[in-house]
Amino acid sequence: MFYQLLKPLLFSLSPEKAHELILQVAHLSPALGRLSGTPHSERLKLRIGACEWKSPIGLAAGLDKNAEALDFFAAQGFGALECGTVTLKPQLGNARPRIFRYPQESSLRNAMGFPNAGMLEIARHLEAFDSELPIGVNLGKNKDSSPEESIDELSVMCATLEDDADYFVVNVSSPNTPGLRALQEKSYLTELFQELKATTKKDLYLKIAPDLEEAKVIELSNLACELKLTGLIATNTTIMPERGLGGISGLLLKQKAKKIRKLILEQQLPIELIGVGGITDFQDVKDFWFDGGKVLQIYTAYVYQGPQLLKMMQQQMITFLDQKGISSLDVFFKNDLKNRKQILS
Template identity: 40%
Template sequence: MYRHLLRPALFRLDAEDAHHLTLRGLELASAVPLWPALARPLSAPPAPRLRQEVWGRAYASPLGLAAGLDKNGVAVPAFAALGFGFLEVGTVTPLAQPGNDRPRLFRLPQDGALINRMGFNNGGAPALAGRLAALGRRPVPVWVNIGKNKATPNEAAAEDYLKCVRAVQEVADAFVVNVSSPNTPGLRALQAADDLGALVRAVVAEVEAGRVSRLSRPPVLVKLAPDLHPADFEASVGAVLDAGAHGLIVSNTTLARDGLTHPHREQTGGLSGRPLTERSTELVREAYRLSRGRVPVVGVGGIFTAEDAYAKLRAGASLVEVYSALIYEGPGLVGRINRGLSALLERDGARSVAEIVGVEA
């Protein structure tokens, strides 16, 4: 129904208008009493092979929602009801900001891709904290992706990240330090090893100081770009690990335009979707190799099928995330990938996801 009815209708609209319309529908669905709780057992029936424990927390599926789709956490119950194992909301900044001028989101259908230059448009960390707190107990872990305000200079960026931590500390199941978006001027410069190490060390210290129980402290992950030179990527991974981060997300959107055919390829911004499939899997493998499996790696970029997700798991990802494929394939994608992953694990005689993580790294 999505492919033949809903998607054609949505794709007649401006990409961002369609995004807001869909998100509004999911927000309304989230408010329907009992619906999300009743829908999840149908969309995500128990699948023992998909279950694993990461950072001391149970994940019913390795498949999560990537940041950027629900920046303000308005539809957490509805997304959980689709069958995701976890959700990443944001990017959120200390102060609300409108982001870049429109148009700023573009579809490239024949390439299976999106280009965005949104610019961290969001309602601010305090608003997100209030919204997540109002939900009470959530069916899946909710990670918060944090960044700096556009007007904040890089030399003061660390304080913006710490403000975000303080605002959402009590409601975040994990923090994702975003230094790799191409749509905030100068942000990617924070990936330089020395700057990145100092930033991550400050965030980890703030998180550790903010919770009474060590068991309740959310892990800190760092999201890296796919456009780093191999030597810089290695240096950044080393800096992240030395600073005490608990995980890596590989990778963010790319500035590369290799092989694209759609006229929108000329638009500025970060590219996501199918063109990143192989590149992000290669980087997952490299991150796993560099970290020697010491911290979990989250693979994101161009996952459209269970086979795509399985390749990233075997390359070294403990968890994976989708975004662009959801726009093209619709809500049924989540269940299809979960069922496909279960079948692939059964085919290979694996009793759990953990048994195949990194076997091809």
């Protein structure tokens, strides 16, 4: 209701102005997050790696890049929050305009190029945040750093943020930093993650692009397993050159991202998969569970639907448990995949 009244005003502004306004309000008034949010239910808690998510729906990276409104988003009902992408040094990102809306298609295009306040500022914000909600920090390289320099950069960030993060994500899948996606290479990722493993005890994830060939997705899934990462995050935004620079999220990404997630899950590897990309309703959540997944993140659907989306998904998850006579999601996921599929069918 609250968001339905606010949305016409927000959508009359440029996407980035609307984004900035929301973040300012969210920063100044976490209470508003509670008023419009959905309290967590004990029945929806799930363990992923070393973290206990308070619900299976987390906030995806990019919405609160600088971790400046975590209290607000925590009160909205997200099960975990991911801030960033953070870089070692602050950077301005690409020229504006750099976020574009496709309201007919419930999609966005992001060509931001990692604008962020830099590691030290984000560390300050994370230190001030006190919550049991798992916090992921999504890490990227500064625009002008070479691949070799980026290994040191990410390692310094892990060491500095170690006490304030619950998991780290290596982002080499944004289409907006020149040459970044080329780093989805086995030799580079092996060197990088060996360094990060020696630096941090926290869960480590690799976030991948939806535009990879099938063989590459399988290669990276196996690599994540070999390197003993906690898992993968799939997917980042997709390139659609006919729409312009940057990466597309939301409904236009949905099928591509879903296919990549299914492919990863089919490998049945002992790694986690955080699903993201085009998740819009509870049916998407159930589809992901049916394929073998557990927890998801959202960005674009939250922009279009607001806090109501979290409320609706939570109600539907509880109704699902009630209808099936299952006490909690944790109990549901104790079933093997064959049984889970039967319950979901």
